[in-house]
Structure formats: structure tokens, C-alpha cells
Amino acid sequence: MTGQATMATMVTDVLPEIVLVAGGVLVLLYALLAPRRLQGGAAVVAMLVAVAALTVALAMLPGTELVTFFGTYARDRTALWAKIIVLAATVAVIGLSAPWFRRDPRHGEYYTLLLFSSLGAILLAGATDLKELVVAMLLSSATGFVLSAYHRRSSQAAEAAIKYYLIGALANSAMLFGVALLFGLAGSTTLGGLAAGLPSDGGLALVIGVGLVVVGLAFKIGAVPAHAWVPDVAQGAPAPVAAFVTTVPKVGGFIFLARFVIALPPDAAGWQPLVAVLAAATMTLGNLACLWQDDLRRLLGWSAVSQTGYGLMAVVALGSSDLAVPALLFFLLAYVLGNLAAFGVVVELRGRTALADVAGIGERRPALTAALAISFLSFIGVPPLNGFVAKLLLFLVAIQVGYAWLAVAAAVNTVVSIFYYVRVLAPAYFGRPAGTVAVLGRPAASATFAAAAAVVVTGVAAEPFVAAFAAAGLVIR
Amino acid sequence: MEGIWYVIGFAVAGVSFVFLTIGASWLISHRTKGSPLKGLPYESGIPTYGDTHGRFGVSYYIYALLFVAFDIEVVFIFLWALVVRDPIPGVLASMGIFIAVLLLGLAYAWRKGVLTWR
Numbered sequence: 134m135t136g137q138a139t140m141a142t143m144v145t146d147v148l149p150e151i152v153l154v155a156g157g158v159l160v161l162l163y164a165l166l167a168p169r170r171l172q173g174g175a176a177v178v179a180m181l182v183a184v185a186a187l188t189v190a191l192a193m194l195p196g197t198e199l200v201t202f203f204g205t206y207a208r209d210r211t212a213l214w215a216k217i218i219v220l221a222a223t224v225a226v227i228g229l230s231a232p233w234f235r236r237d238p239r240h241g242e243y244y245t246l247l248l249f250s251s252l253g254a255i256l257l258a259g260a261t262d263l264k265e266l267v268v269a270m271l272l273s274s275a276t277g278f279v280l281s282a283y284h285r286r287s288s289q290a291a292e293a294a295i296k297y298y299l300i301g302a303l304a305n306s307a308m309l310f311g312v313a314l315l316f317g318l319a320g321s322t323t324l325g326g327l328a329a330g331l332p333s334d335g336g337l338a339l340v341i342g343v344g345l346v347v348v349g350l351a352f353k354i355g356a357v358p359a360h361a362w363v364p365d366v367a368q369g370a371p372a373p374v375a376a377f378v379t380t381v382p383k384v385g386g387f388i389f390l391a392r393f394v395i396a397l398p399p400d401a402a403g404w405q406p407l408v409a410v411l412a413a414a415t416m417t418l419g420n421l422a423c424l425w426q427d428d429l430r431r432l433l434g435w436s437a438v439s440q441t442g443y444g445l446m447a448v449v450a451l452g453s454s455d456l457a458v459p460a461l462l463f464f465l466l467a468y469v470l471g472n473l474a475a476f477g478v479v480v481e482l483r484g485r486t487a488l489a490d491v492a493g494i495g496e497r498r499p500a501l502t503a504a505l506a507i508s509f510l511s512f513i514g515v516p517p518l519n520g521f522v523a524k525l526l527l528f529l530v531a532i533q534v535g536y537a538w539l540a541v542a543a544a545v546n547t548v549v550s551i552f553y554y555v556r557v558l559a560p561a562y563f564g565r566p567a568g569t570v571a572v573l574g575r576p577a578a579s580a581t582f583a584a585a586a587a588v589v590v591t592g593v594a595a596e597p598f599v600a601a602f603a604a605a606g607l608v609i610r
Numbered sequence: 611m612e613g614i615w616y617v618i619g620f621a622v623a624g625v626s627f628v629f630l631t632i633g634a635s636w637l638i639s640h641r642t643k644g645s646p647l648k649g650l651p652y653e654s655g656i657p658t659y660g661d662t663h664g665r666f667g668v669s670y671y672i673y674a675l676l677f678v679a680f681d682i683e684v685v686f687i688f689l690w691a692l693v694v695r696d697p698i699p700g701v702l703a704s705m706g707i708f709i710a711v712l713l714l715g716l717a718y719a720w721r722k723g724v725l726t727w728r
Contacts, residue, residue: 158711165721242718317613338614 146201146208148193149186149216150255156182157248164241172241176231179244180224183251187220198606204323205262207392210605214462215258215388218469222381223251225473228580229373229480232573234283243283247377250276257353257385261609263312263322263346266389270308270349273382274301281370281378293369297362297378301352304359308349314342324396325610333398343397343404347411350393353386355379356441357414364422367434372484375430376476379437380469387444391461395452396609409449409539416442416546423553430486432553433475436512439550440468443527443543450530451607457534459602460526466598467511467523470587474508477581481572491557493566501572502561504585509554511588514547519592522599672724676716683712 144151160179167174190213198209226247234240253273260266278301282294316322318339319330331339352359367375394404419439426432447461478501479486482494495502511520524547531540572578591598650658690705719725 158714161714161718165718314617336614338617 143201146199147206149190149220150252152182152186152189153248153252153255156185157245157252160248161242161245164245167241169238172237172239173231173235175241175244176227179248180227182248183220183223183227187217187224190216190220198608200261200325200608200610204325204610205260205265207259207261207608209608210601211388211391211458211462211607212255212259214602214605215384215465216255218462218466219251219254219258219381219384222377222384222469222473223247225477225580225584226373226377226381228576228583229376229477230371231576233371233373233480233484233577240283243280246276246280250280250377251381254381254385257382258388260389261324261392263315263324263327266346267309267312269385269389270305270353273353273385274305277301277378277382280374281366283371283374287369289369290371293362293365296365300359300362304349304352307345311342311345311347311349314338315346318342323610324392328396328398328609331396331398335398340403344407346393347390347404347407350386350390351411354383354390354441354444355438356411356445357418357438358411360415360418360438360441363438364431364434367437368428368431368486372430372476372480375434376473376480379434379476380472383437383441384465384469387448387461387465390448391451391458391607392609394448395607399452405449405534408445409536412442412445412449413539413542414442415439415445416543418442420546420549420553423550426553427488428486429488429491429557430476430479432557433472433479436550436553437472439546440472440512442546443524444468446527446531446536446539446543449536449539450534453534454530455603456526456530458605458607459599460523460530462602462605463519463526463595463599464523466591467519467588470584470591471508471511471520474504474581474584474588475512477577477584478502478505478508481577481581483571483573488557488560489567492560492564494570495562495564496566497570498572500582501578504581505561506558507585507588509558511592513551513554517589517592519588519595522592522595526599669727672719676719676724679712679715683709 156179160175160182163178164172164175193208194210194213196208198207200206201208227244230243230247234243237243250273253269253271253276256265256269257273260269278294278298281297282290284290312322315327315331318332318335319327321327321330335342348359351357352362355363363379366378370378394408397404416439419435419437419442422435423432423439426435444461444464447457447464450457450460481501482490485491491505507518511518514521514524524543528540528543531537531543652658686708687705690701694701694705
């Protein structure tokens with residue numbers, strides 16, 4: 134705790150956040166003043182802002198790890214890596230969005246929402262206070278709802294957004310109840326205060342409080358029991374928004390969940406079996422729903438659910454295994470890059486999403502199909518792609534902490550998942566092409582190829598990343 | 611552990627309040643005694659007409675949204691006013707930035723034509 138720190142030194146701990154706030158306001162000003170034909174310039178401004186925040190976050194990596202703003206906000210390397218992943222993903226999504234929204238005459242403020250939404254995810258990743266959690270969840274969710282409904286004349290987008298909103302409202306209010314219960318039990322809302330003040334025999338109230346907060350976070354990361362919005366948003370929202378909403382908020386949600394569970398008294402709330410059961414249910418449900426999916430975007434949505442299940446294995450191991458934090462961070466890196474590449478292909482295909490539409494694209498668009506294949510093979514966990522290293526670490530930590538059954542469940546699920554990924558890839562390569570394959574344009578293609586290349590590079594050269602993530606601490610006080 | 615009874619008691623009280631009020635109004639209302647007009651949900655002496663699912667304009671909702679934004683601002687300003695006398699540098703500036711961002715929202719709404727009544 135930095136009780137004596139002055140305001141000025143504390144402000145330097147949240148520089149990327151300040152850049153994002155100021156940048157978001159700047160983009161809004163631009164959108165307000167620029168004429169309609171120049172609205173696309175907002176993408177350039179937003180891109181510069183995201184890159185600036187990314188640079189600041191990278192520069193902050195060697196600093197000391199501490200909790201700032203009177204115990205409410207962590208400045209540790211886990212939070213910084215989360216910021217870097219979030220901001221890199223935001224840059225890619227801006228690249229995907231620029232050609233997608235080109236014909237929309239009033240889309241300048243879309244980028245403000247995008248920047249504020251990634252700020253919400255970043256705040257989640259750094260929060261060490263339950264009130265901070267509530268604010269960050271609101272910022273990240275409210276912007277997500279609006280982004281999903283950005284095509285407001287599309288009934289599909291409206292349906293996706295209203296489902297997202299209703300499930301989100303339910304989960305977030307459940308979380309508020311949980312926060313209130315935990316505050317009552319511990320007498321403090323900071324995670325440090327919870328760790329010190331929660332009675333280890335908190336009984337039913339502690340179990341309910343922890344359960345309700347976990348439900349709120351499950352909504353954010355798309356895990357059972359609040360996962361139902363993911364496939365709908367993946368299918369109905371504008372494709373670049375689907376790429377954003379299924380990746381960026383998840384990073385923040387996972388990191389806060391990690392901080393939250395290590396603040397709980399060990400064995401008190403039974404959180405470890407709880408998270409393990411959620412993990413198994415999430416990966417199995419996501420996989421089963423994928424099996425006969427004929428819509429590529431819906432398939433990606435369900436596959437995002439099942440990937441969340443794998444990632445929760447790292448959360449189970451937190452506090453008992455040194456590898457848990459690097460496993461979680463590497464999983465997030467692999468998942469975000471893979472999902473961006475896959476959704477990037479959908480964007481580049483102008484949002485065409487039926488399985489029949491991808492038949493034979495391997496012949497017409499070899500590079501694009503390669504990007505799709507790379508991301509799918511990475512989801513399965515084929516070496517040398519980064520998904521392999523992520524799964525290896527996740528299985529390792531699950532077995533390390535005595536949850537071998539969870540690793541077995543994940544392995545079975547992985548084998549099952551090969552079926553539906555191949556069900557897309559086989560027709561893409563061996564199917565008969567139906568006419569020409571129209572694509573969207575250069576910015577979207579660049580973002581897609583960059584994400585796919587990153588999947589390969591971070592898989593082949595995983596060592597330095599794992600080493601860097603292993604040096605990341607998860608501080609709560 | 612004793613505290614859980616407060617939670618349970620509160621939940622029971624909350625649920626029973628709903629049923630008690632509905633039950634009480636059912637008991638003391640004079641449903642179909644006398645004129646059928648007296649049994650209508652909105653009793654005004656003449657028969658009601660039209661559909662209950664009629665549509666009506668809610669174009670004021672955006673004003674309500676703007677109001678909420680500035681309503682919340684007051685909550686923050688009130689707390690800020692309690693500490694503003696202490697010589698902490700940047701206190702005035704921080705509130706200035708906060709209000710400026712909110713005003714930008716108003717400017718945005720204005721520019722988008724929200725403030726013109728249609």
C-alpha cells in the first residue's frame with residue numbers, strides 16, 4: 134500500500150488509462166467536428182491513441198509491482214501484460230473496423246466506444262477493489278451492448294444486443310448482491326481487505342457472495358452459467374465488434390477472477406471445485422454446441438465459450454502452482470490472437486458466414502484460408518502454433534494441483550473439437566468454389582494476416598513469452 | 611452466521627410485502643358490486659375505450675438520459691465540495707476536467723440534434 138504517495142506519483146501508475154480516456158474524448162471531438170466524408174479519419178486517430186497507450190504500457194513493464202490509489206488498483210506485470218494484449222487486440226479490431234464501417238456516414242464515435250470499452254477491460258485487469266470492479270464491469274459492458282447494436286437497422290444485431298444486455302443486466306446485478314455480501318462480511322471492499330477480513334468460516338453468506346461475484350465474471354468471460362450471449366453476439370453483431378467483444382473483455386474478466394480467487398481465504402468458499410466444475414461444464418457445453426453448427430460466426434462464438442473453459446483451468450490452479458499465472462496469460466495471448474485471426478477472415482469475407490460460403494475459398498483466396506486454418510489448428514492445439522503451448526501449460530497446471538480429471542475432460546474435449554474445426558476446413562480446401570470470392574480490403578486483410586502471423590510466431594518462439602509471463606506477479610495488496 | 615437470518619428475514623419480508631398488498635387490494639376492493647364501471651382498473655365514470663397496448667411518444671427519454679448524467683455529476687461535486695478547501699494541488703483542475711468531459715457529452719447531444727423537439 135502506498136499510503137504516503139502523492140497524487141502526482143499515483144497518476145504515473147495509470148498513464149495508459151489516461152491516454153485512453155483523453156484519446157477517446159479526442160476521437161469524439163473529431164467525430165463531432167469532421168464532415169461526413171471524413172468520418173473514417175476517426176479510425177486513424179483511434180489507432181494512434183491505442184498505439185500510444187500500448188507504447189506507454191510496454192515502457193512501464195520494468196517498473197516495480199505495487200498496489201496504487203490506496204489499495205484499489207494494481208500496477209503489476211500481470212495487469213500490464215493484460216493491457217498490452219487488450220491494446221494490441223484493439224489496434225487489430227480498429228484495422229478490421231475501418232473498411233467495414235466505411236460506408237456508414239456517422240461512425241466516428243464508434244471508435245470512442247471501442248477505446249472506452251478496452252479501457253473497461255483494462256480497468257478490470259487492474260482492479261483490486263470490488264467497487265472498482267463494479268465500475269469497470271459497467272464501462273466494459275455498457276459499451277459492449279452499444280457496439281453490438283451499432284447496425285441499428287439490422288434486426289439480427291438488435292436481437293444479439295438485447296440478449297447480451299438482458300443477460301448482462303442479470304449477471305451484473307447478481308454481482309452487485311455478491312459485492313454487498315462480501316463487503317458486509319469483510320468490512321472492506323479492497324481485495325487486500327477481503328484477504329485480511331473475510332472469516333474463513335463465513336458459512337453460507339460467504340459461499341453465496343463468492344458465487345454471485347463469480348456469476349458476474351462468468352458473464353464477462355463467457356463461461357457457464359452466463360455464456361448464452363456469446364454465440365448470439367458472435368453471429369448478430371457487426372463482425373469486427375464480434376471479434377472485439379469475444380476477446381477483449383475476456384482478458385479483463387479472467388485477470389480480475391484470478392485476483393479475486395487468490396484474495397479468498399483458502400478452502401473457505403470452496404472456490405476451487407466451483408471453478409473446476411464451471412470449467413468442465415463450459416468447455417463441454419461449448420464443444421457440443423459447435424458440433425453441428427452450420428454458421429461460421431456462431432461456431433466461432435461457441436468455440437469461444439469452450440476456449441474459456443480451458444482457460445478456467447489456470448484459474449483453478451492459482452495460488453497452488455507457480456505456473457498458473459503464466460499459463461493464464463499465455464492462454465489469453467493465444468486465444469485473443471487466434472480469435473482475432475478467425476473473425477478477421479469473416480470480416481474480410483464481407484461477413485459471409487454460412488458454411489456453404491467458405492466452400493472452395495482455399496483455391497480463390499489461399500492466404501485468407503491459411504489464416505483461418507492457422508487459427509483453427511491453434512484452437513485445437515497443434516504444434517508449433519501458440520494454442521499448443523497454451524494447452525500444454527493449462528494441462529500441466531491442472532495436473533500439478535491435483536485436478537487430473539479436469540485435464541482428462543479437456544483432452545477429451547480437444548479431441549472432439551477436431552471434428553467441427555475440420556468440418557469447416559475440409560470444404561474450404563477441397564470444396565468447389567461458387568463463383569468469385571469478394572473481399573473487403575487491405576486494412577482488414579493486414580489485421581487478419583498480422584494476427585495469424587502472431588499466432589505462429591508466439592507459438593514457435595514461445596519461450597521468451599512464457600519466461601516474461603513467469604516474471605509477472607499478481608499483487609492484491 | 612447469525613447474520614444470515616437478517617438476509618432470510620429481509621427476503622421473506624420483501625416477498626410477502628408483494629403478496630400482502632395484492633391480497634389486501636383483492637380483499638377490500640368492491641369488484642363487481644353495483645355498477646360494472648366501478649370495477650374498472652381506472653374508474654372515471656365513463657367506460658374506458660382503446661387498447662391498453664397503445665403506443666405513445668417517448669421522445670423525452672433522451673432528455674431524461676442527459677438529466678441523469680448531470681444528476682450524477684452533482685453527487686460527485688457534493689463530495690468534492692467537502693474537500694475543496696484543503697490545499698491539495700489539482701483539486702480544482704480535476705473537477706474542471708470532469709465537468710469538461712460531461713459538457714462534451716452535452717455538446718455531442720446538441721450537435722446530433724437531440725435538443726431539438728420533434
